[in-house]
Amino acid sequence: MDMELWYTEKQTPDHGITSKIRRTLYHEQTDFQSMDVIETKTFGRMLVLDGMVMTTDEDEFVYHEMLTHVGMFTHPNPKKVLVVGGGDGGAIREVLKHPSVEKAVLCEIDGRVIDVSREYFPAIAGALSDERVDIQVADGIQHIEAHKGEYDVILVDSTEPVGPAVGLFQKPFYQGIYDALKPDGIMVAQTESPWFNRDLIAQVYQDISSIFPVARLYTASIPTYPSGLWSFTLGSKGKDPLSVDVSEIPELETKYFQPELFHALFKLPRFVEVLTQGE
Ligand code: AAT
Structure with a gap:
């Protein structure tokens, strides 16, 4: 049967x-x-x-590419990158596609996520064995506090705002990220669904805009995440992604991201755009 x-x-x-x-x-x-x-x-x-x-073999590329490459291509020369959460290694894999990267730190609170991802998701977690990767099993909030002015790019690849991830969606954490970044540093955080998490997106956008001189919101289609439409919020101390010259973006091996998409990403559907305007 x-x-x-x-x-x-x-x-x-x-x-x-x-x-x-x-x-x-x-x-x-x-x-x-x-x-x-x-x-x-x-x-x-x-x-x-x-x-x-959290991730699947078939659609993980969308989330990991879109969390990573928008910020990485906005930064002129990202050398030292931090991923908070992301124990499956997918964001680290994408970070390492950028030849300028010298060190990629993964700060994941739950070491078991890393071990199990290595065993069951080798195509996602394989990059964790690269010699440029430094794995820290620790709370991202504490790591940020202890590393001031160190990073070029910080990516927040966190679970939904429950349990240990609650603080990763709060203003003091974004201020901590600002302080952990170098003067031209950039952060990108995954910020949930524009259908189901509207208050959260609006709040995070407001918090990041009040800390960083540049804040931008963009979306991508991720079928296995709630509503299938996902948001990412970028904060920059230096360059605005809108001023990036796309003709200078080198071709990387990607399945979702492509240079021509770069500026279009920031032209938001109206029901998402209102979240950046204080609804
Ligand atoms: N790469 C896609 C997978 C994830 S997993 C997010 C990770 O964040 C989890 O492994 C969790 O253990 C870790 N995490 C949670 N809180 C903290 C913290 N305070 N410090 C460090 N790591 C933490 C992301 C899925 C995205 C959304 C799914 N809908």
């Missing part, structure tokens, strides 16, 4: 996503969260933390 197994995530109290699965490959309760690896028919392997999809 053909078994019908389905994974359902209740993304809001009233709406969810459901996907047919072949099997559960791994389950663990870590010190910080519950962690599952499941094999879906449509999106390949899926990493689930506390019942929420």
Whole structure:
């Protein structure tokens, strides 16, 4: 008999996503969260933390490329980069595609996410073995406090604002990032769904605009994340992404990002644009 197994995530109290699965490959309760690896028919392997999809084999490229390359190409010469969270290694893999990078620090609070990603998601986590990578198993908030003026680019690849990630969406953390960046530094944070997290996006945009001279919001399509439309918020101490000359963006091996998309990203759909205008 053909078994019908389905994974359902209740993304809001009233709406969810459901996907047919072949099997559960791994389950663990870590010190910080519950962690599952499941094999879906449509999106390949899926990493689930506390019942929420973090990444899948098939659509991870969108999130990791779009979290990384917009800020990295806005910075004139990113050498030292920090990823907060992101224990699967996908953002680090994209950071290392930039030849200027000398050091990429991963600060992930839950070491078990790193270990399990290495085992079950080698195409995502493989870059963690690169010699330019420095892995710190620690709270991103404390790491930021202890490293003032060190980084060219800081990427916040965090879980939803629950548990240890709550502080990663709050103003003191963004001020800490500002202080941890060099004078022309740039940050990009994943900032959830323009459908389901409107207040959060508006608040984070306001906080980042009040700290950084330049704030920009952009979106990308990520089918396994709530609503399928995702937002990213960029803060810059130096260059405005709108002033980047796209003809100077070198070709990288990417599947979603391309130089011609760069400026179009900041032309937001109106229902998203209002979130930058103090709704
Ligand atoms: N690369 C896509 C996967 C993630 S995972 C986000 C990671 O952030 C998790 O491994 C979690 O353990 C880590 N994390 C949470 N809080 C902290 C903290 N305070 N310091 C350091 N790391 C932390 C992101 C998914 C994006 C959204 C999914 N809808």
